[in-house]
Amino acid sequence: MIDRDSQLQKLQTLKVIAETLNQANDLYSMLRQVLQELLEVTGLETGWLFLIDEKGDYQLVADYNLPPALTWDQKKPMCEGICWCVDKYNKGRLTRAANIMECKRLEDAIIYNWGETNCITHHATVPLSAGDEKFGLLNVASPNKTHFSNAELALLESVAYQIGTAIKRIKLVENEQNLALLAERNRLARDLHDSVNQLLFSLVLTVRGTQEMTDDPDLREMLTYMQELSQEALNEMKALIWQLRPQGLENGVASALLNYAKVLGIELEMDVQGVIDLPSKVEEALWRIGQEALNNCKKHSGVLKSQIMIRVTSKMVTMKIKDNGCGFHYVEGQKIPSLGLSSMKERSEALKGTFTLASEIGKGTAISIEIPNREA
Incomplete structure (x- = not known):
C-alpha cells in the first residue's frame, strides 16, 4: 500500500508539473510556479533554482520560503559567493539527483550569524538538463531533514528533467522569434532602401537640377529650401535604415x-x-x-x-x-x-x-x- 500511495503521489506530482510547464511561455514565472507546486505536493518546505551559464556563473531565478538567514539584503547570500552544489555542477561531478551532506550557504549563515535558518541544514540537489544540454540546479529542503530516499530523489529527477525540457523549449521559441524579428527588420530595411530612400535621392537631384534652370531669386530660394528639406529627409531615412539593420x-x-x-x-x-x-x-x-x-x-x-x-x-x-x-x-x-x-x-x-x-x-x-x- 505504501509503494502504491508513493507511486500515485509521484504520478500526481508529475501531472501537475507537466500541466504548468506545457502552458508556460515566460521562463522566470514558470520556474517560480513550478517550484511552489513541487514543494506543495511533496510536503517539502523550501527550495530554490539556479540557472548556470556556460561560464559557470549562476543566477538565482526562483525560490520559495527561504529562511531569513538567506534573504537579507535582497537575498545576497543566495546571489553571491560559492557553494558546494554549484561547484560540483561546474566540475561535471553532479549528473544525477544527490543528497548534499550540508549546505555551505546555511553553514556560513550559522558561522556569521546571518539570522534564523529554520532548522534547515541539508538539501537535495538535482541538475536541470535536456539531453546533453545543462541549464542549472534544483535544490529542495525541509527543517531537520538530512536525507532523501531513493524514491524522493527519483521523483525530483523526473521533475528536473521536465523543467529542463521546458527551458529548452522556451529558449528555442525565443530564438525563433528573434530570428523572425531580425528577418522582418532586414526586409523592412531593404524595402525602405529600394523605395523611399531612392525616391528621396531622386528628389534631391531633381531640385538641384531645377535650380540650375532658373535665374528667379525667389524661386531659387524656395528650391534651396526644398533641397535642404529633402536632404535632411534622406539623412533621416539612412539613419532609420541603419537602425533596422546596423x-x-x-x-x-x-x-x-x-x-x-x-x-x-x-x-x-x-x-x-x-x-x-x-x-x-x-x-x-x-x-x-x-x-x-x-x-x-x-x-x-x-x-x-x-x-x-x-x-x-x-x-x-x-x-x-x-x-x-x-x-x-x-x-x-x-x-x-x-x-x-x-x-x-x-x-x-x-x-x-x-x-x-x-x-x-x-x-x-x-x-x-x-x-x-x-x-x-
Missing part, C-alpha cells in the same frame, strides 16, 4: 556604434575595457541604447562630439555615454523627461540592469547603463 554589429557593438556615429556626423571617442563577448540580448540592448543616445546628441545637445566607455567583466557590462552639450534640467528620481530616455531605462531594466541619468543646463548629459553579463 552595419558592423557582426563585428561587435563598439564597431557598430562607431559606424553609426559616422552616419550621423558625430565625432565619437570610444573606450573599450575588457573582451567584448556578449550574449546577443545584451549586445542588442547596448546597441539600441547607444544608438538612441547618439541620436539625442545629434538632435538636442548642440555639439557633434560624444564619448562612450564600455567596460566588460565576467559578471557585468557597463556602458557610459557622455556629451558636453547644452544639457537640460534633471533631478535624480524625477520622471524621465523623454520617450527616448525612457526606452533606454526600460531596455536596461528588462535585462535586470540599471539606468542612471545625469544632466545639467550648460554642462552636458551623461548616461550610465549596467547590465548583468549573461543571457537574460
Whole structure:
C-alpha cells in the first residue's frame, strides 16, 4: 500500500508539473510556479533554482520560503559567493539527483550569524538538463531533514528533467522569434532602401537640377529650401535604415556604434575595457541604447562630439555615454523627461540592469547603463 500511495503521489506530482510547464511561455514565472507546486505536493518546505551559464556563473531565478538567514539584503547570500552544489555542477561531478551532506550557504549563515535558518541544514540537489544540454540546479529542503530516499530523489529527477525540457523549449521559441524579428527588420530595411530612400535621392537631384534652370531669386530660394528639406529627409531615412539593420554589429557593438556615429556626423571617442563577448540580448540592448543616445546628441545637445566607455567583466557590462552639450534640467528620481530616455531605462531594466541619468543646463548629459553579463 505504501509503494502504491508513493507511486500515485509521484504520478500526481508529475501531472501537475507537466500541466504548468506545457502552458508556460515566460521562463522566470514558470520556474517560480513550478517550484511552489513541487514543494506543495511533496510536503517539502523550501527550495530554490539556479540557472548556470556556460561560464559557470549562476543566477538565482526562483525560490520559495527561504529562511531569513538567506534573504537579507535582497537575498545576497543566495546571489553571491560559492557553494558546494554549484561547484560540483561546474566540475561535471553532479549528473544525477544527490543528497548534499550540508549546505555551505546555511553553514556560513550559522558561522556569521546571518539570522534564523529554520532548522534547515541539508538539501537535495538535482541538475536541470535536456539531453546533453545543462541549464542549472534544483535544490529542495525541509527543517531537520538530512536525507532523501531513493524514491524522493527519483521523483525530483523526473521533475528536473521536465523543467529542463521546458527551458529548452522556451529558449528555442525565443530564438525563433528573434530570428523572425531580425528577418522582418532586414526586409523592412531593404524595402525602405529600394523605395523611399531612392525616391528621396531622386528628389534631391531633381531640385538641384531645377535650380540650375532658373535665374528667379525667389524661386531659387524656395528650391534651396526644398533641397535642404529633402536632404535632411534622406539623412533621416539612412539613419532609420541603419537602425533596422546596423552595419558592423557582426563585428561587435563598439564597431557598430562607431559606424553609426559616422552616419550621423558625430565625432565619437570610444573606450573599450575588457573582451567584448556578449550574449546577443545584451549586445542588442547596448546597441539600441547607444544608438538612441547618439541620436539625442545629434538632435538636442548642440555639439557633434560624444564619448562612450564600455567596460566588460565576467559578471557585468557597463556602458557610459557622455556629451558636453547644452544639457537640460534633471533631478535624480524625477520622471524621465523623454520617450527616448525612457526606452533606454526600460531596455536596461528588462535585462535586470540599471539606468542612471545625469544632466545639467550648460554642462552636458551623461548616461550610465549596467547590465548583468549573461543571457537574460
